[in-house]
Amino acid sequence: MQPKFFKKTHCFFWLLGGSAIIWVGWRLSFQEFMFSDNSPHMTYRVDVHHASILQRLIHYELDEPVVVRLYRIEPRGLLGKSPVVDMSGGTAQVSWHTAPPLDFNMVYVGRDAIFNNIPSECKNQKSLPGCPKDEK
16 A cells, blocks of 8 residues: 555656656747748738758758748738748848839749749738839
C-alpha cells in the first residue's frame, strides 16, 4: 500500500511529462517571424517567417527555408500563403507590382514566392499619390 504522497507525485510527473510533450510539439511546428513589408500605398502587407523545425526537416535541401503570407490591410484578410521557399543568397527583396506604372497585379518575394491576381491598389482607393486620376 502506497502513501497518498506517492500517488500525488506520480500524477504530478504525468502532468509535467504531458506538458513537455505539448511544448515540444508546439515548438516543432512554430514559425518564427523574420520581417514584414507594406505595399507603396499601404493596401497590402507581406509577412515572412522562418520555416518551422518540421518544415526544415522536410525541406532539408533548402538553405534558408521560409513561408511568406500576403495580407490585405483594410478590410483585414489573408490573400495567400506560399509553400516553403528558399531565401538564401540575400534574395528576400519584396517587389510590388500592384500600382502604376508596374500594375501587373503581382507581388514577388525573393525569386520563389509569387502571388498572382492581386487587385490593384489604385482601384481600391481614390486619389492616392501616384495613382492616375479617374476621368469623368
